[in-house]
Amino acid sequence: MAAHLKKRVYEEFSKVVQQQHEEIPAKKLRLTKPSKSAALHIDLCKATSPGDVLQYLLQFARKPVEAESVEGVVRILLEYYYKENDSSVRLKIASLLGLLSKTPGFSPDCIVDEHINTLHNENTESHQVLAQLLDTLLVIGTQIPDNLALRLKLVEVACKHLVDTFHGVRNKCLQLIGCLGTLDKPNIKECENVVPKDVQKIISDHFIDQDPRVRTAAIKAMLQLHERGMKLQQSIYSQACKLLSDDYEQVRSAAVQLIWVLSQLYPESIVPIPSSNEEIRLIDDAFGKICHMVSDGSWMVRVQATKLLGFMQQVSAHFLEQTLDKKLMSDLRRKRTAHERAKELFSSGEFSSGRKWGDDAPKEEVNTDAVNLIDSGACGAFVHGLEDEMYEVRIAAVDSLCTLAQSSPSFAEKCLDFLVDMFNDEIEEVRLQSIHTLRKISNHITLREDQLDTVLAVLEDSSRDIREALHELLCYTNVSTKDGIQLALVELLKNLTKYPTDRNSIWKCLKFLGSRHPTLVLPLVPELLSTHPFFDTPEPDMDDPACILYCHLFYNASKIIPKRSYKIFAKHFRSLEGMSNRQGCQHCVLKKLPGRRLVCGSDSTTIMPSEDPSQQFLQQSLERVYSIQYLDPQGAQELLEFTIRDLQRISELQSELSGMADFTATYLKCQLLLMKALQEKLWNMAAPLYLKQNALASAAAAQVRDE
Numbered sequence: 001m002a003a004h005l006k007k008r009v010y011e012e013f014s015k016v017v018q019q020q021h022e023e024i025p026a027k028k029l030r031l032t033k034p035s036k037s038a039a040l041h042i043d044l045c046k047a048t049s050p051g052d053v054l055q056y057l058l059q060f061a062r063k064p065v066e067a068e069s070v071e072g073v074v075r076i077l078l079e080y081y082y083k084e085n086d087s088s089v090r091l092k093i094a095s096l097l098g099l100l101s102k103t104p105g106f107s108p109d110c111i112v113d114e115h116i117n118t119l120h121n122e123n124t125e126s127h128q129v130l131a132q133l134l135d136t137l138l139v140i141g142t143q144i145p146d147n148l149a150l151r152l153k154l155v156e157v158a159c160k161h162l163v164d165t166f167h168g169v170r171n172k173c174l175q176l177i178g179c180l181g182t183l184d185k186p187n188i189k190e191c192e193n194v195v196p197k198d199v200q201k202i203i204s205d206h207f208i209d210q211d212p213r214v215r216t217a218a219i220k221a222m223l224q225l226h227e228r229g230m231k232l233q234q235s236i237y238s239q240a241c242k243l244l245s246d247d248y249e250q251v252r253s254a255a256v257q258l259i260w261v262l263s264q265l266y267p268e269s270i271v272p273i274p275s276s277n278e279e280i281r282l283i284d285d286a287f288g289k290i291c292h293m294v295s296d297g298s299w300m301v302r303v304q305a306t307k308l309l310g311f312m313q314q315v316s317a318h319f320l321e322q323t324l325d326k327k328l329m330s331d332l333r334r335k336r337t338a339h340e341r342a343k344e345l346f347s348s349g350e351f352s353s354g355r356k357w358g359d360d361a362p363k364e365e366v367n368t369d370a371v372n373l374i375d376s377g378a379c380g381a382f383v384h385g386l387e388d389e390m391y392e393v394r395i396a397a398v399d400s401l402c403t404l405a406q407s408s409p410s411f412a413e414k415c416l417d418f419l420v421d422m423f424n425d426e427i428e429e430v431r432l433q434s435i436h437t438l439r440k441i442s443n444h445i446t447l448r449e450d451q452l453d454t455v456l457a458v459l460e461d462s463s464r465d466i467r468e469a470l471h472e473l474l475c476y477t478n479v480s481t482k483d484g485i486q487l488a489l490v491e492l493l494k495n496l497t498k499y500p501t502d503r504n505s506i507w508k509c510l511k512f513l514g515s516r517h518p519t520l521v522l523p524l525v526p527e528l529l530s531t532h533p534f535f536d537t538p539e540p541d542m543d544d545p546a547c548i549l550y551c552h553l554f555y556n557a558s559k560i561i562p563k564r565s566y567k568i569f570a571k572h573f574r575s576l577e578g579m580s581n582r583q584g585c586q587h588c589v590l591k592k593l594p595g596r597r598l599v600c601g602s603d604s605t606t607i608m609p610s611e612d613p614s615q616q617f618l619q620q621s622l623e624r625v626y627s628i629q630y631l632d633p634q635g636a637q638e639l640l641e642f643t644i645r646d647l648q649r650i651s652e653l654q655s656e657l658s659g660m661a662d663f664t665a666t667y668l669k670c671q672l673l674l675m676k677a678l679q680e681k682l683w684n685m686a687a688p689l690y691l692k693q694n695a696l697a698s699a700a701a702a703q704v705r706d707e
Helices: 002-013 036-046 050-061 067-083 087-101 108-121 127-143 148-163 167-180 199-208 212-227 236-245 249-265 282-295 299-309 317-324 338-348 381-386 391-407 409-414 416-424 428-440 449-460 464-475 482-498 500-516 518-529 545-555 563-582 613-630 633-653 655-678 687-693 695-706
Strands: 270-272 279-281 598-600 605-607
Touching: 050 087, 067 087, 067 108, 087 108, 087 127, 108 127, 108 148, 127 148, 127 167, 148 167, 148 199, 167 199, 167 212, 199 212, 199 236, 212 236, 212 249, 236 249, 236 282, 249 282, 249 299, 270 282, 279 282, 282 299, 282 317, 282 381, 299 381, 299 391, 317 381, 317 409, 381 391, 381 416, 391 409, 391 416, 391 428, 409 416, 416 428, 416 449, 428 449, 428 464, 449 464, 449 482, 464 500, 482 500, 482 518, 482 545, 500 518, 500 545, 518 545, 613 633, 613 655, 633 655
Parallel strands: none
Antiparallel strands: 270 279, 598 605
């Protein structure tokens, strides 16, 4: 019985029941990333010392944070910030708050109040932490530029901390005011009770701060206001001028830039001269003060001042020209050098004994019209800059001279000698910059022979960049005399001999040199090509480098070319062009000589070569006429008849060549009639008997007269 029950139990529980179930959709699993704030909280809880906390914070700073997790992370950091007593940890947390505020997609509006409260609750002795918190507020303010209420609130917070004793806190406050300060009162209701601060007055009050770093920060904050579009007040100019004599070079450098900005804003304003009762334009006064800084003890200030001089193009001409006059002034009188004083004492034979009252007083009289109202530092400012021991200052002076000379042709003529002298500078970069500068103002200047001699001396420089830059300069330079052109040819030939790799650059230089000076190149043709007006001379050797240089110069020189020299050109133009094509310098030779005019001589008739097929056919037809002197009379007559027929056909087909072709055909007809008349047997008889007996010759003579 028991066995039977046991069997039934097993059978009951082992029975399989199949049921039809509906299809249940599979559940989707969503993988979630661990919360950054929770992970940070766990790490901070593990820390047992400030060093461990800093390690965790450094590791956390290397990991990216999503925009949706930033707010939670900030809450955790602020919560731990209030609990931490170590200033280094609070400083790192404040730095992390600024980095988190820059997270793309995150708006720091929700955490501004917490940051401000943190700043107010911070211990005033933790100056570095305060500075970092102000920097974080600056980051938040720049991330929300459209929120005027927030900007005013942050500026007000910065103004409260300007009384801090630590220079870093005051620097950050001034920087925040310069980046976020405004004079416009917002019209929104949230800011009706907020009075905008006079940010320019607040910043200018710190121009006299005891710390030079704060004075520098104040000037930079004022410049930041200008960059943001706020017009600076003219009253700041007098305060900025006092900063030029500051002991700290960074203050002087920033003050120079601030004075330049004010001179561009108020160029025509009138300011008094402290040393006299005179008045002067602000742009002229600022120019004189910046010129004075060219002689500053710091080379960084000298570079800054010299660069800014080039952008003061509204300065009066007589003030500008004084920068090239190196006369020393003392109390508005010309100061004599030690050599001049010693020479005067030596010539007089005695020194002042002191017995006679006023025997050593200055003898020169001061002309009130010649008194210079500009600061004595402006006299010879560019001369001092070009002779400075630092090459950075010399480069800046060259650049400023270039900028001012481009807008003033008269000033360009006066500074030409100084720029040419810079070609002999010991620094390659200065020489190269001087060449480029002279190239930019080449339209306003003309080189004399002595200046050209100094310029051409640079062709012996070992630097290829210098030589190629000088070749480009010669392409656009105006030379005053033909001797200067000949001197340039001689030096370029020496350059080609010493540096054969400069061939293409030299040929290009001669191309433009000839096209710019046609009247100066013309007198050199007989001398350089050894031509004679009456006698045939040996043809020049086209393989001679000197001949190639001369041909490049003459081909591109002018439409006015002597007939005899032009005949040489017509013979060798194609060979010179083919040589240029083979050597890859097609740009150095004109494809057609300028003018395209007919040149007729007693023994030759030719035209200039051209790429036009009609002109080429006309040229080929006329070239056949050269061989008349080698043909028998019958062959010469037939050749002239064929040529006249071709010219008449060209005149019918090409209207632009009809005048040239008709004139040449008429000339050849006269030549043909004269040739036929000379072949008559009775030509040696007396003219009256010949005309009566030979009607044909009479008709021919009449036809020649009619033609």
